[in-house]
Amino acid sequence: MRVLAFLDGTLADPDAAHIRVDDLGLLRGDGIFETVLVADGVPRELGPHLDRLARSAAMLDLPEPDRAAWERVVRLVLDSWSGSAEFALKLVYTRGVEGDPASAPTAFALGMEIDEKVRRARAEGVAVVTLDRGIDPDYTERAPWLLLGAKSLSYAVNMAAVREAARRGADDVVFTAPGGTVLEGPTSNVIVARGRTLYTPPPSLGILKGTTQGSVFRGAERAGWATKVEPLEVADLRSADGLFLASSVRKLTRVHTLDGQPLPDSSAIHAELAEAYEAEYAG
Amino acid sequence: MRVLAFLDGTLADPDAAHIRVDDLGLLRGDGIFETVLVADGVPRELGPHLDRLARSAAMLDLPEPDRAAWERVVRLVLDSWSGSAEFALKLVYTRGVEGDPASAPTAFALGMEIDEKVRRARAEGVAVVTLDRGIDPDYTERAPWLLLGAKSLSYAVNMAAVREAARRGADDVVFTAPGGTVLEGPTSNVIVARGRTLYTPPPSLGILKGTTQGSVFRGAERAGWATKVEPLEVADLRSADGLFLASSVRKLTRVHTLDGQPLPDSSAIHAELAEAYEAEYAG
Numbered sequence: 001m002r003v004l005a006f007l008d009g010t011l012a013d014p015d016a017a018h019i020r021v022d023d024l025g026l027l028r029g030d031g032i033f034e035t036v037l038v039a040d041g042v043p044r045e046l047g048p049h050l051d052r053l054a055r056s057a058a059m060l061d062l063p064e065p066d067r068a069a070w071e072r073v074v075r076l077v078l079d080s081w082s083g084s085a086e087f088a089l090k091l092v093y094t095r096g097v098e099g100d101p102a103s104a105p106t107a108f109a110l111g112m113e114i115d116e117k118v119r120r121a122r123a124e125g126v127a128v129v130t131l132d133r134g135i136d137p138d139y140t141e142r143a144p145w146l147l148l149g150a151k152s153l154s155y156a157v158n159m160a161a162v163r164e165a166a167r168r169g170a171d172d173v174v175f176t177a178p179g180g181t182v183l184e185g186p187t188s189n190v191i192v193a194r195g196r197t198l199y200t201p202p203p204s205l206g207i208l209k210g211t212t213q214g215s216v217f218r219g220a221e222r223a224g225w226a227t228k229v230e231p232l233e234v235a236d237l238r239s240a241d242g243l244f245l246a247s248s249v250r251k252l253t254r255v256h257t258l259d260g261q262p263l264p265d266s267s268a269i270h271a272e273l274a275e276a277y278e279a280e281y282a283g
Numbered sequence: 284m285r286v287l288a289f290l291d292g293t294l295a296d297p298d299a300a301h302i303r304v305d306d307l308g309l310l311r312g313d314g315i316f317e318t319v320l321v322a323d324g325v326p327r328e329l330g331p332h333l334d335r336l337a338r339s340a341a342m343l344d345l346p347e348p349d350r351a352a353w354e355r356v357v358r359l360v361l362d363s364w365s366g367s368a369e370f371a372l373k374l375v376y377t378r379g380v381e382g383d384p385a386s387a388p389t390a391f392a393l394g395m396e397i398d399e400k401v402r403r404a405r406a407e408g409v410a411v412v413t414l415d416r417g418i419d420p421d422y423t424e425r426a427p428w429l430l431l432g433a434k435s436l437s438y439a440v441n442m443a444a445v446r447e448a449a450r451r452g453a454d455d456v457v458f459t460a461p462g463g464t465v466l467e468g469p470t471s472n473v474i475v476a477r478g479r480t481l482y483t484p485p486p487s488l489g490i491l492k493g494t495t496q497g498s499v500f501r502g503a504e505r506a507g508w509a510t511k512v513e514p515l516e517v518a519d520l521r522s523a524d525g526l527f528l529a530s531s532v533r534k535l536t537r538v539h540t541l542d543g544q545p546l547p548d549s550s551a552i553h554a555e556l557a558e559a560y561e562a563e564y565a566g
Contacts, residue, residue, distance in 0.1 A: 002305075004304060014303075014304065014305070015303070016303070017300045017301045017302055017303055018300045018302075018303070018304055019300055019301075019302035019303070019304060019306070019309060020297075020298070020299070020300055020301070020302070021287055021297065021301055021302060021375070021391055021393055022297070022393065022395075023302070023309070024442075025309050026302060026306070026308050026309045026375070026377070026436065027316070027373070027375065027436065027438075028312075028436065028438040028439065028441075028442050029311075029312025029435075029436050029437040029438055029439045030438065030439050030442050031439075033310070059443075060439065060443060061443075061446055090310070092304070092309070092310065094309075099395075099398060108304055110304055110305065112305075112382075115382060131426070131428055132422070132426055133429075134417075134418040134419065134422045134426055134429050135417040135418055136417065136461070139415070139417045143414070143415055143417055144443075144447070145414055145440060145443040145444040145446075145447040146416075146417050146440055146443075147439055147440055147443050150439075152312075152439040153309065153310065153311065153312050153437075153439065154312040154435075154436075154437030154438065154439035154440065155310075155311040155312055155313065155437065156311065156312045156313050156314075156343065156430055156433075156435040156436065156437035157428065157429055157430055157437065158311075159307075159311050159313050160342075160343060160344075160427075160428040160429075160430050161428040163344055163428075164427070164428040178419070
């Protein structure tokens, strides 16, 4: 099941072609996106997702997204959905057609079933490798053209990193900075558990502010955990009681293997944190 | 005037929609491209462009491009073109539709008129700023997932750099490495003239091997110039007799201003090199 709606409120056939070949989202990866988890009719963390969409738009000098219109189109997809209780909702916003200064951005919301691989990762955890992203975090502020921390459509490197992980027998990646500082996954944030404290790296390192990570932290705090947003080194991942990747669709995923080395069993911590996260959306 | 043809030999209306919203070229910038200059019916440097397309495909683990099919589709666009004597021909090759392992790549050739801004840059030269790309060239070999030297569709940073140049009152960019080594432009290669020698940085720095740069070098050699492919520093750009950007559509463009400072007048050198370049395609 798939549901496609454009920002103007038009529902459309997701199996038909709707994008011109000269859309800058296609020709230049010049646009932004968000992926929202919808569960039992609720688009989780929609506010933080739309906040981040607005931040990404500002970083790419795109017109400010019309928040009310995005909220309406999300509602339209939800109302039209008749598939599984949980699904992924992608929001895409490109610079529009090349060479036409009057061209409006291309903007749509696409509801999609969650694939089996994601469900397996949720249940069984994942093996992860660390890969160097090659850019020092201190570029974040002083080199805004590098778009560090923007969720752009230019994800070829993120996808190549996941293929590199597969070549190494792993499922996913934790990007590191040249000095070894932990950054983020290609499509996730990193969370570490140590004692009764959760840690995640700060967005000032040039990474995305995590929507699911934020929700896990809120839930964990409610359940008595302390939380800290501070830089981590790879050694901190190895010595942690639990290492997790947080992403909207995969929720909180347990990492059981890091760079080929098994990590301590964090199933119990994972279960507790997953419950705290779900409690954020209960009743 | 625009002409669109898909790799299977189908001509299509370039103003209609042909791409699905879930094409990975759009959702992930996951694909590659080339831009070929066609002049008087000849696709310039088509061989080197198709060589580079194949290299980019290998770096992104895309299926090897069908060279004969690309040559045929280029011929088809050329035969269908009735616009200006010079035009830009874009070749685009994406990973195809998301979530469908049997999905074929999306592949098309799009002929487009050259816009006025390009013609002005060719005639008047450009002001350029240097911007740090943030990645040390020594990552090229050891971090293939960074896709350095692949011409991917993920060009959001390249486009952001050009907007940053505009904010600084300039037209274009020369990317530098963290240590100050000269790399390339967002859509061009750098050529420096000093005495009767031309210089360009080596692809081993994680930059594209220039098709137009190659042609300029061949032409210049024929005209008695020496050529060297070796690393350059920003100081070499300032002290050069001439600084140029080479790109298919803009050909050899003279840089008259670097980081706000006027450069020595290189009009005569530019005229000589431009002639040597054109002579490569004469009669």
